[in-house]
Amino acid sequence: MARILMYHGIVDAAKSAVIDREKGAELYDVKLEEFRKQLAWLKEQKYVLTMDISGREQEAVFTFDDGEKNNFNVVAPILQDLKAFGYFxxxxxRIGxxxxxxxxxxxxxxxxxMVIGSHxxxxxxxxxxxxxxxxxxxxxxxxxxESNLRCHIDxxxxxxxxYDERVVKIAKEAGYQKIFVSDKRPGFSDGCYERIAVKNDWTIKEFAAAVSGKMGFKMRLFTILKLLVRRILGDKLYDLIRSVLLRK
Ligand SMILES: [Zn+2]
Structure with missing residues (x-):
């Protein structure tokens, strides 16, 4: 399966221009300079940039969440220069x-x-x-x-x-064919696609490790612990505690 990368904003300055957003969103503000390095690494490793989410291992798919303005100003022109596309x-x-x-x-x-999807x-x-x-x-x-863009959104x-079983079931009933998640859980294979959440403090080495599936012990342990804590606390409490901790 292709490696699906999850980005949010690609920011030129140190801080994103979006004020009105959730605590912790800044953890995903990847600097433009880093984004360019990541693209160069993908090219060097001969990754094909594609929209085919069920493609081969050596293929990379770009996705961007939240619909920040920089997706239009910064990201789209870069992808176009590379003759690549992305899911937004x-x-x-929050549109407009x-x-x-x-x-x-x-x-x-x-x-x-570019493909536009719902978040x-x-x-x-x-x-x-x-x-x-x-x-x-x-x-x-x-x-x-669909009514504003006059196209089918799937x-x-x-x-x-x-997410849980109810969310996936209702999403499918609503007509979504591809459901992008950040961590894939057992039993959610059909129509659900796992992504690699690219964080703003990743070095190019950490990015390379995550994309090639060679995450170090520390990174893997952190991911497992996060999942475990979330499962024990429940989503709402987990989110609350996370936002309180991030405010400190
Ligand atoms: Zn989001």
């Missing part, structure tokens, strides 16, 4: 807000061959909602995107990574 997952409620993509940006990106209506934690609540997030965001990226 937007939060329907300060620091986020506008409808015009999205239309132009779509015209250039929920409000970016809320789906697992803490009732079935009706989940349905509202997933169908309304899909409808808003990709979803799970907001903030929290």
């Amino acid at each position: 997952f937007v939060i329907a409620d 807000r300060d620091g986020y993509l506008s409808w015009e940006d999205l239309a132009r990106m779509k015209m250039a061959g 929920g209506l409000t970016h809320g934690i789906l697992t803490s909602l009732s079935e009706d609540g989940i349905r509202e997030e997933l169908t309304k965001s899909k409808f808003i995107l 990709c979803l990226s799970i907001p903030r990574g929290f």
Whole structure:
């Protein structure tokens, strides 16, 4: 399977321009300079940049969550220069807000061959909602995107990574064919695609290790512990504690 990379914003300055966002989002602000290094590494290793998520190992797929403005200003031109494309997952409620993509940006990106997908209506934690609540997030965001962009939206990226059987079932019923997650759990293979969350403090060595599946012991242990803590605490409590700790 291709290596699917999950980015958020690619930032030129030290800080992203988006003020109105969740605590911890800055952990995923990859600096432009680092992004260029990562692209160079992929090229050097002869990775093919593709949109085919079920492709071969030596292929890389780009995905971008949250729909930050820099996806249009910074990311899209770089991908176009490389004749590459990406999946861009937007939060329907935030389109056109300060620091986020506008409808015009999205239309132009779509015209250039980028794929636009849903990242929920409000970016809320789906697992803490009732079935009706989940349905509202997933169908309304899909409808808003489809009617404004006049195209079929069949990709979803799970907001903030929290999902369970109900979320996947409702997403499929809503018509999503590809569901992008950040960590794949046992029993969620059909239609769910695991991604590598690229973090802002990764050295090129850490990026290389994550992409080639040779994560060091420390990185692997951290990932396992995080999953374990999340499972024990439940998604909502985990998110709360995480945001309190990040505020410190
Ligand atoms: Zn997000």
